[in-house]
Amino acid sequence: MSATLKPLLPGSTLGVLGGGQLGRMWAHEAQRMGYNTAVLDPDAHSPAGLVSHHHIHTDYLDVAGLKQLAAACQAVTTEFENVPADALAQLAATLPVSPAASAVAVAQDRAREKAHFVACGVPVAPHSVIDTAEQLAVLLADTAKADHLLPGILKTSRMGYDGKGQLRVTTRDELNAGWAKLGQVPCVLEKMLPLASECSVIVARGRDGAMVNLPVQRNLHRDGILAVTEVFAGNVPEALASQAITAAKAVAQELNYVGVLCVEFFVLADNSLVVNEIAPRPHNSGHYSQDACDVSQFELQVRTMADLPLTQPRQHSPAVMLNLLGDLWFANGSTQTEPAWAQVLALPGTHLHLYGKREARKGRKMGHLNITAATPEAARQVALQAAAILGIAAF
Ligand code: ATP
Ligand code: MG
8 A cells, every 4th residue: 555655755854833842852753764844833942943954933824934834845744733724724735734634623623523533433421512602501401411411521612732721510500600701612511521540542544544553551630731641561451452442543544634643532430431532643642652662653743744654663661651840840949940850860761851941830841751661560660769759749
């Protein structure tokens, strides 16, 4: 199949819309493989812009900026899901864009995303779409349906991330007030589910339909933000893992997706699986692949956009990833202090990744620490030691 694709070879220039940490790690990987990179991001100090051959700092919908990007490179990808789908569509007129604007548009809208999961036959949380005041009124009047969905989480359909744009509501009155508080924008009310755990799967799909996946990642969130990812054989029951991989591949396949896609799942108390959401790009929960797999999620992104062959990645080491949030820079009070990196790096199998953000803020993703070891127990033990040094709560 892949013989029909004509790859963009090293020496070509690859572009990315968005200059955050995901773009930065993608640029590092593309450059390692001999590609030049171009980043479009309005911020002159964006993490990816700082390390890229070309940095175009204009707004995402700036026509001149998009033209400049198109002229500089031979293929384009995106690194954040709220990139205007229209910018991708404009670029697609002149060069290959992956993922396509149509797929990103589904991921950008919780209501469309849920409809897609249902169409794929993948279980979703009970929910109701609230686009208008009329729809809210109808739901509030249908007491049986509303009560079935409560307590629930009211989520804006668009622009949410890291738990932002979400409210927990327990009564119909709170639902009513919550919708006003979120600005009466289109929302989805989701039933609050009893989560036993959370996991995610990263798949990469080529233009020829070839698909590979990373192993199932077990994720711990704190305050709506990913805190810890653990990946090793047995971290998720075998049956659940294969179910998650099959579901993730179906979601990508049915979108005719090209690129790297992360599918997030909830595991319920009865060990059943519910799909939460998708991210049309590499994902925080896939960062361990940089040090624990022979092909990382960022290399997969490079390969899909350059039409290079996809080979099934192999995890060679059990891994734990700790997210390094800005909070850690304030462990000793109100002045920003660099965490004790030397102490952490004295532990075997620790791999530090920092994103070059100068200002630490609470909740801001500053970097991550990958821990690899010969056994899951050893990886966990070192990760707990590193967490204790850094001031991250034990897990
Ligand atoms: P991100 O894009 O950063 O992953 P987000 O803002 O899109 O986050 P969600 O993934 O929808 O938010 O939710 C964040 C977290 O909140 C989930 O990982 C889960 O821990 C919890 N959560 C969300 N929906 C539910 C639900 N229906 N029942 C129980 N917990 C939930
Ligand atoms: Mg999420």
